Amino acid sequence: MIQGHGGNIFAVAEQLGCRPEEIVDLSSNINPLGTLPGLLEHLREHLDRIRVLPEADGRSAIRGVAALLGIAEERILAGGGTTQFIYAACAALNCRKVLIVGPTYADYADGCRMHGLEPDFFLATAATGFVLDPERLEATLGGYDTVFLCNPNNPTGQLIPHNALLSLCRRFPAVRFIIDESYLPFVASEEGKGMGHCGLDNVLVLWSVSKIFGMPGLRAGFLIANPVLLEGFRRYMQPWSVNSLAQEAVRFLGANVDEATAFIARTHGYLAGEGRLLRDRMRLARLTLYPSETSYFLMALPKPLEAEVVCQALARQRYLIRNCSNFHGLDTGYIRIALKDPSTNEIVAGYLLDLVGSGSDRA
Template identity: 70%
Template sequence: MIQGHGGNIFGLAEQLGCRPEEIVDMSSNINPLGALPGLIDHLRGRMDRIRVLPEVDARSAARAIAGLLGVAEERVLAGGGTTQFIYAACAALASRKVLIVGPTYADYADGCRVCGIEPDFFLAEAKHDFALDVERLAAALSGYDTVFLCNANNPTGHLVDHGALLSLCTRHPRVRFVIDESYLPFAPADRSHSMSGCGLDNVAVLWSVSKIFGMPGLRAGFLVANTPVIDRFRRLMQPWSMNSLAQEAVRFLGTDLEAVAAFIDRTRAYLAEEGRRFRQRLQTGRLILYPSATSYVLIGLPADRTATTVCRTLAEQRFLIRNCANFHGLDEGFVRIALKDAAVNETVARHLLAAVGEKK
């Protein structure tokens, strides 16, 4: 299990000898607007639910997400975070040879290794702003039965064109595509980019409520696929995979779809404006800010700085950013920063510029 995820404020607090609350976590890609309005109060009023077992299969939570995504209920399976499905994917799909489109989230590779599979990687390149060449990927699929692809991608923020991705999956029906859309709600017009409604038998979509709705601690995630794929995963699911409060939170999302849509729209508008300001603040020549359709920015460091030293410098100021050296295909030349409120974004930009030798 990889230990280098973002969001480890507890480990950093221990190193610095401070309280976790003193650290500003810009390493974890969570909605800067916080949780969906009303969600926390709703959960406070449902705390007694921990005294009884939750729904064994979280069916009502799956129904809520089906309504949100506009797909049939039987095409949605609920679990304890998308991580549960990532680690079950190779066993559920009887994978033998796996290709991971990167640089991307390390758990896809770890999930393969749990099943005794050493995956191969198809890497987008910095010189092309980490944009995925779909046709080059198509030419590389020979011999592979399973492909992991994150869209919008973590950590690069790149969004693959929906038409190109749909064409790729359609042209290769013998390849199973596991498409992680955990960050897609941050991107403009996410519904038009989602593969959740494509109806292809070889596509399994991972959908998360953790990032966009600001509830990663509850561990709730979903698989969207046609019934044969759902059945394959269902056989590997443990009972009560989603706890009572997580189920309550997801059901709350399903009670007012208009409010959910408005919250997502506000989030996108905020990110568009703050992302513009943040990029403008850091465009000094020493840093490379790669295009992103999400809440986070992948940043290339100057040759005389390393991610380890830059992250350490910012940590001393109580800012936690993501060292990208443990992403396959990246190295000590890259960090990732997730946007917060305007004041925090301005402050971390000032510290980052100072860390790479630029004037504040």
């Protein structure tokens, strides 16, 4: 298990001698608008659910996500976050040769290694702005039985358009494509259509309520796939994987689809405005801000400045950002920040300008 995830506010608070609540976390890619209105109040009204065991198979949560996404329940499996499926995948699918499209989330590789399988990597590069070349990927797929692909990708924020991805999966029916759509709800364009409805037997979709609905602590994630493929995963699922409050939260989402849809639309509007402001502010700096379809942005620092120095400097001000040096395909020159409220975004942009020596009157 890697220790370099974002969102470790407890360790930083301990180092600084402050309360976790005093840390502003821009290292974890959670909706800056917070949780869906009414959700926390609903959970408070149902706290007594912790006195009894949850449903062993998370059936109510499955029903909620089926209503939210318009997908048949028999195509959905519930787990304690998408992480549970990532770490079970190699065993459940009997993987022999795995390709990971990156630079991307490190748990895909860790999940392979847990089962004694060393994955290969197909890497987009800074030279192309980390935009994936589908034709080059196609030329690489021969001999692989499984591909992990995050869309839109973490940490680069890049999206493979739906039609291009659908075409790729159709052309390689013998390859299982595990497509992580944890950040897809942040995408406003039509190109952000999910693959859960594609009907292809070789596509497995990881879908999360954690990011878009601001509830990562509840640990609820879903696998969407052909029921035959889901049976392979059921062999590795423990009962009661989704706790009572997580199931109650997803039930609430499924019962309030219109409100959830409107919340996502408000999120899109907010991200468009704040993302544009961040790009404008960063034009003053000697760093590269890569385009993103999501709530977070990958940045390349000017040499010789390194991510650890920048992250530590901001942490001392009680702002936590992501050091990207443990993403395979990146190095110590990359950071990632997630958008927050307008005041926080402006303050952190100011600190970054100071740190990189922009040449403006801040330098």
